[in-house]
Amino acid sequence: MTRPIGYYVHHQGAGHLHRACAVAARLDRPCALLGTFAGLDTAGAPGPVIDLPDDRLADGFDGRDGEVERPTSFHYAPLAHSGLRARMARIATWAAEADPALLVVDVSCEVALFARLLSLPTLVVRLAGTRTDLPHLEAFRSADRLIAPFPEILESAATPDWVRAKTHYAGLLGPALAAPSGDDGSIAVVFGRGGAGGTLADLAAAARALPERDWHVLGPVTGAAAVPANLHLHGWVADVEPWIARATLVVGGAGDGVVAAVAARGKRFVCLPEERAYGEQVEKAHGLGRIGAAVVHEGWPEASRWPGLVAAGLALDPRRIGALSEPGAMARTAVLIAERAAWWERRGDAAPA
Structure with a gap:
């Protein structure tokens, strides 16, 4: 047997x-x-x-x-x-x-x-x-x-x-993808289960800094603040992949799942590594930055930094991160x-x- x-x-x-x-x-x-x-x-x-x-x-x-x-x-x-x-x-x-x-x-x-x-x-x-x-x-x-x-x-x-x-x-042990990616101009912000999630005031400030783009936030969000019209809070979703597929830019930590999903879709990526034991996310994020696969910023950026970070993210060659994905x-x-x-x-x- x-x-x-x-x-x-x-x-x-x-x-x-x-x-x-x-x-x-x-x-x-x-x-x-x-x-x-x-x-x-x-x-x-x-x-x-x-x-x-x-x-x-x-x-x-x-x-x-x-x-x-x-x-x-x-x-x-x-x-x-x-x-x-x-x-x-x-x-x-x-x-x-x-x-x-x-x-x-x-x-x-x-x-x-x-x-x-x-x-x-x-x-x-x-x-x-x-x-x-x-x-x-x-x-x-x-x-x-x-x-x-x-x-x-x-x-x-x-x-x-x-x-x-x-x-x-x-x-990167990510999902098998059956359909090609689209691009609707949006920004997808992904918070995983293993972290603290986002703060509504910070997200609202980021969305106001770039009012021409829709921001779709996936994962837990805490706190209270006025929500601008271009900020959409979806909470915990079972599958973030459809949102990543539609986005022009993804913002997220350097967890294995997020990085694998972004690479599988070849999406431009602003990586905000979260604090983890042994520098797991920070080291991985800087590795991505070193090869031109992501724009990296440690910690949640001030609102004034977002236009520059998004511009730098949009200037990335998505083939760099896409090359890390092996079907x-x-x-x-x-x-x-x-x-x-x-x-x-x-x-x-x-x-x-």
């Missing part, structure tokens, strides 16, 4: 789940998704969903998990946390019962290292940013292979050679996962007879 694959999904934002579902749907063997899915729609999952107990602290992170005493090979390991204990026990039980060929980890250093202790081969997703700290390097060392959801041209200069050599550069990237990644699963399946159990 063909052994299944597991896919661990991080709870931050919706991008990890979307990527997992898209890759899992292309696999040639069963794939179970494991993670904490509270508030996320898993109806589209192509296989079993293992909802894990939540291991988060009620008052947040910021080192409050016992940073002083925590082993240096972990990022997060609070003591006396029943949720974390139950979470790891559930992963171990699933591994023992399902006998998977391997586990894709997107992302968690602790789960990657725990899988190694379970003698379970892993493919670890390696996000952008400077990840040369000990927990990341130990997770990378423990993995069979690493998967980078970005093209090699955006690689960090700080990444060690041995990590690069172990990495499969998957490229077969998702399929190539699924092939890698399937090949490594088959290799470990052929290898069999290394325990002595």
Whole structure:
């Protein structure tokens, strides 16, 4: 019988789940998704969903998990946390019962290292940013292979050679597009689930600075302010792609999903990287700026800056960002996962007879 694959999904934002579902749907063997899915729609999952107990602290992170005493090979390991204990026990039980060929980890250093202790081969997703700290390097060392959801041209200069050599550069794992892009002169502003969203006063000021263009805002917006006629608030939408397809210019962070969608459509892009651990979005954004694929501004711009930023964005050659999109990237990644699963399946159990 063909052994299944597991896919661990991080709870931050919706991008990890979307990527997992898209890759899992292309696999040639069963794939179970494991993670904490509270508030996320898993109806589209192509296989079993293992909802894990939540291991988060009620008052947040910021080192409050016992940073002083925590082993240096972990990022997060609070003591006396029943949720974390139950979470790891559930992963171990699933591994023992399902006998998977391997586990894709997107992302968690602790789960990657725990899988190694379970003698379970892993493919670890390696996000952008400077990840040369000990927990990341130990997770990378423990993995069979690493998967980078970005093209090699955006690689960090700080990444060690041995990590690069172990990495499969998957490229931007974005949607498959069936129809050509249009262009209605609008600006699409995209806020993902993983960030703080936008502030209405800031958005209104930006729209007033360029009254000749319609601004379509996708994602959460907080605060109160008068809404100009050219500012359209759509809130959370299940699929931002149609709005991106119509826009002349896209404004958004440097999250994997947004960048992949913009590149797939070859849209001019003003990138406002959000604060993330290890400089993930800032480093990726500056990589895009370095190759002429985006105009980059850290933080939300003052209203007076918007005319210049939009003008600079419209002057971009959209072929630069479009060249980063590979229609077969998702399929190539699924092939890698399937090949490594088959290799470990052929290898069999290394325990002595």
